[in-house]
Structure formats: structure tokens, C-alpha cells
Amino acid sequence: MKSIILNAHGGVDQLQLREVPIPVANADEVLIKVHAISINPTDIYARQNVALNYIFNGEEPRILGWDIAGEITGLGRGVENFKLGDRVFGLLNFPTHTKPGHAKGYAEYVIARVKDISLIPESVSYDEAAAAALAALTIWQPLKKVPIQKGNRVFITGAGGGVGHFAVQIAKHFGAYVITLASGSKRDFILSLGADEFIDYQTVDFLNALEPVDYVIEGLRDGHLARSLKVVKKGGNLLSLWSQIEGTSWQKQASDLGIHAFYNAVESSGKDLAEIAKLLEKGAVKPHISKRFHLNEIGKAHEAMETNHATGKIIVNPNY
CATH class of the missing domain: 3.40.50.720 (NAD(P)-binding Rossmann-like Domain)
Structure with missing residues (x-):
């Protein structure tokens, strides 16, 4: 699968498109085909600052991205509340100030803990769902x-x-x-x-x-x-x-x-996302997406975020 690797901390030139193996879901996890990735300030800080290297937990390759929406294509052991084909979104394995969280969301496929995801309402697009996670x-x-x-x-x-x-x-x-x-x-x-x-x-x-x-x-x-x-x-x-x-x-x-x-430090929570999903479904909140990029344009997406003048959200789509 295609993924964006963080070669080293620094500028957008350190984000490199590479082929990596599709991951395998373990117990209480699902494999998701990613349709939309939301870009956040955290992505920029993690790319730039070597002090945040702990979030990757010593794992290689280092892959940024926590905010995703997509379709479940694989089930790990013990998964009961989700099924193949479900449309889901999540803030995956988000790090804290002291705890790592390497979600590897900048990719065509990603592994998610079931406790981090929620179903997307039928009336809500993948782009809107990803925009509404973090x-x-x-x-x-x-x-x-x-x-x-x-x-x-x-x-x-x-x-x-x-x-x-x-x-x-x-x-x-x-x-x-x-x-x-x-x-x-x-x-x-x-x-x-x-x-x-x-x-x-x-x-x-x-x-x-x-x-x-x-x-x-x-x-x-x-x-x-x-x-x-x-x-x-x-x-x-x-x-x-x-x-x-x-x-x-x-x-x-x-x-x-x-x-x-x-x-308040935001935390990954499928339970809280289910409440956000209800707000999305009834139109109480409507995500505004100002820019969309392809996965191979991830550097441009980061540059758009770095202006600090983006209106609403910036989305990356791996599959168009």
C-alpha cells in the first residue's frame, strides 16, 4: 500500500511517499481502507519537532496521521460491534504529553482499535467524518x-x-x-x-x-x-x-x-465520537472543508495548514 513516511523531523521535504506492507489487525482491532485523512496542527508539530519523536514509540517507519475515515476491510479477534463494510471514523491512538501514540494514518490502510472508532451516519461523507474527529x-x-x-x-x-x-x-x-x-x-x-x-x-x-x-x-x-x-x-x-x-x-x-x-487534552474515544456522529446526523454541526489534496500532495496539505489562516478543515484523500 502507499503511505507517507516521515524520513526525519524537519520540513515538508521529509514526507516521502513509499510502498509498505498492508498491516494486519490483531485482537480488538480492525483494518480500515482509508478514504479521508484530516490534517491537524499536531501533524505539523510532530513533523517539525524532534522533541516529539517519543510519540512514534521507537517504531519504524514513522508515519504521521491520527484523524481518518474509511471502510472496514479486516477484523481482528474478538471484534463484535463492527463488521466488514462498515463506514467508520476515528481519532486513532492519539498521543498525550507523556504517552506515545503511533496511529500511522497517512496511508491507504490503517489499523484501528475498536475503542477509538464509531460508525459514520449514512448522510455523512467520509470527508466530513474525518474532519469532525479530532x-x-x-x-x-x-x-x-x-x-x-x-x-x-x-x-x-x-x-x-x-x-x-x-x-x-x-x-x-x-x-x-x-x-x-x-x-x-x-x-x-x-x-x-x-x-x-x-x-x-x-x-x-x-x-x-x-x-x-x-x-x-x-x-x-x-x-x-x-x-x-x-x-x-x-x-x-x-x-x-x-x-x-x-x-x-x-x-x-x-x-x-x-x-x-x-x-483539556483531547483523547481518543469511540464513545465520544458516537455522540459527535449524532450531531452530524441531525445537522447540529456541519464540517467545513476548505481544501482537499491527494496523498502524494501531503506536503502541500501541510503548507496550507502552516499558514494558520485555513478556514475550517483540510482533507487528504488517498484514493482519488
């Missing part, structure tokens, strides 16, 4: 722990990106009044998702334009977090999607302001 889980999992209440004023930064555009839709699903921050070029797109207000960060300082909110979903990194804390009501919540809070100056700032600020 990105939707990144919002869904923390909001299960610290829910948005109906009528909450929710401020979402980076609202036009892969995770952000799901945050807008899921917050609306919970009955929130949603205020968004992004570049002016994304205004119409974000409002079409159901956002109630839009602030163009290129022309407006949100600190001067925004009344206090109940909840911030912080989709930007590092220093922006301290500014966002200033608009949260006492007793409110701030979810940081990228920056750790515990033990930082931001935690002290939040505590002084009477705000609950937290970070």
Missing part, C-alpha cells in the same frame, strides 16, 4: 466536563479555524449567545455557522468592544489568554484549547478574578 472532540470533551448553560454569553477566539468553527456550532447547540473573534475575511462564513456577533481582530480591540461574558473558548495561544481572561465574568469559565493553565501565571490571574480557567 477537531470536534477537542470542543466536545471539555464541554462535557464544564458545560455551557443555555443563554450563556460565549466568546470564541480563532472562530474560523478547524476547531473554532466546530466550537461555534456546538456552543449554539447548547443554546448559547455566541460572540466570535477572527479576521474580517471570515466574517460571512462564521455568521453563517450561527454566530450572533462577529469581531474583526484586525480593526477592533475586543477589550473595547465586548461586554463581560460567561464563557470564553480560547482558540489562540499563550499571551492572548491573559487578555481574554479580562472579559470573563466573576464565576465564569475559560477553556484554553492549546495552552496549559495549571501552574502558570494565567492560573493565578484567573484565581484573582474569580474565574475557572482550564485546559
Whole structure:
């Protein structure tokens, strides 16, 4: 089968198309013919940074990719809840800050643990399902722990990106009044998702334009977090999607302001994906795919992600 090998950490030139053997499913695993791969920031960081080499668990060849959708073509021992031909999607074997997770998703076939996958609703395409794995889980999992209440004023930064555009839709699903921050070029797109207000960060300082909110979903990194804390009501919540809070100056700032600020690391979970599948099926969330690439164009897909200006999601299709 065709696969993309990470030859060494570095630029996109280190991603090489090669033929490798089709893997074999072991107990509680399935073999999936991959129809769609979703590109995420994690893919870029893992390609660039030698400090993340631990995620490959010492295995060769090193193959990036965790977010996939496809068709089951092989069953390992003990698999009972899935069958050959099932359309499934998953965030496969995703690593943590300390634990490896080598899913090998940049390939025509991939092995998945049954606990990491869920069925795709008939009305949902492979591309849409792949787009909704990691990105939707990144919002869904923390909001299960610290829910948005109906009528909450929710401020979402980076609202036009892969995770952000799901945050807008899921917050609306919970009955929130949603205020968004992004570049002016994304205004119409974000409002079409159901956002109630839009602030163009290129022309407006949100600190001067925004009344206090109940909840911030912080989709930007590092220093922006301290500014966002200033608009949260006492007793409110701030979810940081990228920056750790515990033990930082931001935690002290939040505590002084009477705000609950937290970070949540996304985890592989077929159970949670089944809940995302229900949202997809009833149209509560609709993935937006801005660019599609073939497997042999993986470098271009990475470059598109590296601009940090992609609207919605970027998908790679191994089979067209």
C-alpha cells in the first residue's frame, strides 16, 4: 500500500511517499481502507519537532496521521460491534504529553482499535467524518466536563479555524449567545455557522468592544489568554484549547478574578465520537472543508495548514 513516511523531523521535504506492507489487525482491532485523512496542527508539530519523536514509540517507519475515515476491510479477534463494510471514523491512538501514540494514518490502510472508532451516519461523507474527529472532540470533551448553560454569553477566539468553527456550532447547540473573534475575511462564513456577533481582530480591540461574558473558548495561544481572561465574568469559565493553565501565571490571574480557567487534552474515544456522529446526523454541526489534496500532495496539505489562516478543515484523500 502507499503511505507517507516521515524520513526525519524537519520540513515538508521529509514526507516521502513509499510502498509498505498492508498491516494486519490483531485482537480488538480492525483494518480500515482509508478514504479521508484530516490534517491537524499536531501533524505539523510532530513533523517539525524532534522533541516529539517519543510519540512514534521507537517504531519504524514513522508515519504521521491520527484523524481518518474509511471502510472496514479486516477484523481482528474478538471484534463484535463492527463488521466488514462498515463506514467508520476515528481519532486513532492519539498521543498525550507523556504517552506515545503511533496511529500511522497517512496511508491507504490503517489499523484501528475498536475503542477509538464509531460508525459514520449514512448522510455523512467520509470527508466530513474525518474532519469532525479530532477537531470536534477537542470542543466536545471539555464541554462535557464544564458545560455551557443555555443563554450563556460565549466568546470564541480563532472562530474560523478547524476547531473554532466546530466550537461555534456546538456552543449554539447548547443554546448559547455566541460572540466570535477572527479576521474580517471570515466574517460571512462564521455568521453563517450561527454566530450572533462577529469581531474583526484586525480593526477592533475586543477589550473595547465586548461586554463581560460567561464563557470564553480560547482558540489562540499563550499571551492572548491573559487578555481574554479580562472579559470573563466573576464565576465564569475559560477553556484554553492549546495552552496549559495549571501552574502558570494565567492560573493565578484567573484565581484573582474569580474565574475557572482550564485546559483539556483531547483523547481518543469511540464513545465520544458516537455522540459527535449524532450531531452530524441531525445537522447540529456541519464540517467545513476548505481544501482537499491527494496523498502524494501531503506536503502541500501541510503548507496550507502552516499558514494558520485555513478556514475550517483540510482533507487528504488517498484514493482519488
